[in-house]
Amino acid sequence: MACYGVNGLNAEIQQAIKELSELEEIIFCFDNDQAGRTGESEYATLFASLYPHVKITGIPVLVKDVNDDLIQTTHIDTYISLVLENRHPLLQETAVPKAKTSTPSTEPQTEELTNNLSFLQQPQVIERLNQLIGKAGIVGEANSRMLLFLITLSYLNKSPLHALVQGSSGSGKTHIINRIADLMPQEDVLRFTRITESSLYNWGEFDLFQKVIVIEDLDGLKEDALYALREFISNQVLRSSVTIKDKKGNNKSSHKIVKGQFSSLSATTKGETYEDNMSRSFLIAVDESAGQTAKIINYQNRRNAGEIDPNESRKAIGFIQKVVRGLKVYEVINPYATKLHLPDKVHKIRRLNEMYQAVIKQVTFLNQFQRQLTKDNQLITEIEDIEQATEILFESIVLKVDELDGSLRQFFERLKKYVKKDHQDFMQREIRQEFNISKTQLQRYINSLLELEYIHQIGGYANKGIKYKISYWDNHHKFRVEIKDHLMNQIQQLK
Incomplete structure (x- = not known):
C-alpha cells in the first residue's frame, strides 16, 4: 500500500492492516533521506506495540526513492529480488544507545552465543570478536585476521x-x-577459482551489489579479467556495448551496465604487482615464520586428537554471521581526521592515508552500539577507534614503508640472521x-634481492x-619502532 508521504499512514490504511488475520511481516520502503528514516523508526515502534508477533523490516533504497532506482535499472525483476533479499529488521536499528561502561567479560564462551544484539552492545567488541575468529579456525595472526574481517565487512x-593476501606457495x-x-x-558470498575474460561483464545489473567476492588464485587471471576487476574496484561499475537480437532476429547494439559494490x-604470490593497479586494495602478507607454523601444526594435531570440538568452530562461524546481519549501515564521521598523519617515509602515502581513514571508519562501524550519532544519523569516531585501527593496520603500514614485499622481507630477515651467525x-x-x-x-627471492641490490654475487661457478x-644491512626493526612511535605519539596527543 502507498502511504501519503512519511506522515500519511492514515487511519484507513491502519484499519486495512488490522483486518489482515494472517499478517506475518510489514515491510517499509520510504525515501532514502532523514524524513524517510525517521518515519520508518516511528512506524516501526507503533506497529511493534500493536502487533508484537509481526516481523517489521525495511528495504534498502540506493538513490533517493524506489522510483529513481527503477528508472536506473533495465532489470526490474532482478532489482525487486535484490531489495527483498536485503531487507533488514527495523526494531533493533531504531535506537543505538551509547553503552554504559561496565567490566568487560572474559573470552566469550560459544554456549553463551545466543544474542548477537547483546554481543554488539557490550564493550570491547573488536577484541571479543577476534577471539571468536580464532575459534572459527584461523590460528594466530590476530591483527591480520581482524583487518581481513574489517575489509570483508565493508x-x-x-x-x-x-x-x-600475499604469500609463497603452500603458505x-x-x-x-x-x-x-x-x-x-553465505548468501552474500561468491567464490571463484578462475574468472574468464568477459564473465564479469555478463552479470545482471545488481548481481554483484553488496557481495563478497573471493578469488582463490589471482595469478591465474588473464589481463582482460584483471582489467574488469580493476574497473570494478575503482569505479564500482562496468559499462559495455553489446550486440543483441531484436524480436525480428536483427542485430542491434545495446548498453549493458553491471554495478559492483562488493x-x-x-x-596471490606477487601481491605488489596487482596492488599498484588496484586502488583501495590492501596488501597483507601471510606470516610464514617458524612460530606461526608451530601454532598451525599444534592446532592441526589437537584437532586430529579430538581435543578441539568441530561444533565449537561451526557455532562460532554461525554466531559471527548473525552479528554481521545485526549491523546497521551508517555513514561515519571522524572528527579527528585532520589531525592524523602517516610517517613521511611511507611509499604511496596518498593512497595509504585514504586506506587508514577507511579502516578507522570500519572499526567505528563495528563499534556502532558504543558510539554516538550526529543529528544526521552518522556515527562519530572516537579515539579508541583510531587506536584499534592503528594496531590492526600496523603491519600493512610497515609494508608500505618497505620496498620488499611481505614474504621477501620475512626471507631476508631470516637470511641476515643466518649469515651473521655463521659466515658472510x-x-x-x-x-x-x-x-x-x-x-x-x-x-625468486634471490633474483628479487639481486635486482634491488640487497645482495650481490662474489664468485663461484654455475x-x-x-x-x-x-x-645492504638495513635495520628493519628500527623502522618498525619509529613508525609505531610516530603513530602512538599522535594518538596520545589526541587524548
Whole structure:
C-alpha cells in the first residue's frame, strides 16, 4: 500500500492492516533521506506495540526513492529480488544507545552465543570478536585476521575495500581468505577459482551489489579479467556495448551496465604487482615464520586428537554471521581526521592515508552500539577507534614503508640472521637446505634481492654454485619502532 508521504499512514490504511488475520511481516520502503528514516523508526515502534508477533523490516533504497532506482535499472525483476533479499529488521536499528561502561567479560564462551544484539552492545567488541575468529579456525595472526574481517565487512558500505593476501606457495593464503569469507552471511558470498575474460561483464545489473567476492588464485587471471576487476574496484561499475537480437532476429547494439559494490579477497604470490593497479586494495602478507607454523601444526594435531570440538568452530562461524546481519549501515564521521598523519617515509602515502581513514571508519562501524550519532544519523569516531585501527593496520603500514614485499622481507630477515651467525657469504644450496624451501621459490627471492641490490654475487661457478654476499644491512626493526612511535605519539596527543 502507498502511504501519503512519511506522515500519511492514515487511519484507513491502519484499519486495512488490522483486518489482515494472517499478517506475518510489514515491510517499509520510504525515501532514502532523514524524513524517510525517521518515519520508518516511528512506524516501526507503533506497529511493534500493536502487533508484537509481526516481523517489521525495511528495504534498502540506493538513490533517493524506489522510483529513481527503477528508472536506473533495465532489470526490474532482478532489482525487486535484490531489495527483498536485503531487507533488514527495523526494531533493533531504531535506537543505538551509547553503552554504559561496565567490566568487560572474559573470552566469550560459544554456549553463551545466543544474542548477537547483546554481543554488539557490550564493550570491547573488536577484541571479543577476534577471539571468536580464532575459534572459527584461523590460528594466530590476530591483527591480520581482524583487518581481513574489517575489509570483508565493508561490502555493506558505499565504499567497499579489497584485500590481496600475499604469500609463497603452500603458505595457507587460500585457507585464510576462505575462512574469513565463511564468517559473512553465505548468501552474500561468491567464490571463484578462475574468472574468464568477459564473465564479469555478463552479470545482471545488481548481481554483484553488496557481495563478497573471493578469488582463490589471482595469478591465474588473464589481463582482460584483471582489467574488469580493476574497473570494478575503482569505479564500482562496468559499462559495455553489446550486440543483441531484436524480436525480428536483427542485430542491434545495446548498453549493458553491471554495478559492483562488493569487497574482495584475493590470494596471490606477487601481491605488489596487482596492488599498484588496484586502488583501495590492501596488501597483507601471510606470516610464514617458524612460530606461526608451530601454532598451525599444534592446532592441526589437537584437532586430529579430538581435543578441539568441530561444533565449537561451526557455532562460532554461525554466531559471527548473525552479528554481521545485526549491523546497521551508517555513514561515519571522524572528527579527528585532520589531525592524523602517516610517517613521511611511507611509499604511496596518498593512497595509504585514504586506506587508514577507511579502516578507522570500519572499526567505528563495528563499534556502532558504543558510539554516538550526529543529528544526521552518522556515527562519530572516537579515539579508541583510531587506536584499534592503528594496531590492526600496523603491519600493512610497515609494508608500505618497505620496498620488499611481505614474504621477501620475512626471507631476508631470516637470511641476515643466518649469515651473521655463521659466515658472510652463502650459496643457494645451503640456504635451501637450512630454510627448507623449494628451489623455485628460493630463486625468486634471490633474483628479487639481486635486482634491488640487497645482495650481490662474489664468485663461484654455475656448475658448482654461485656465492653471494649481503650488500645492504638495513635495520628493519628500527623502522618498525619509529613508525609505531610516530603513530602512538599522535594518538596520545589526541587524548
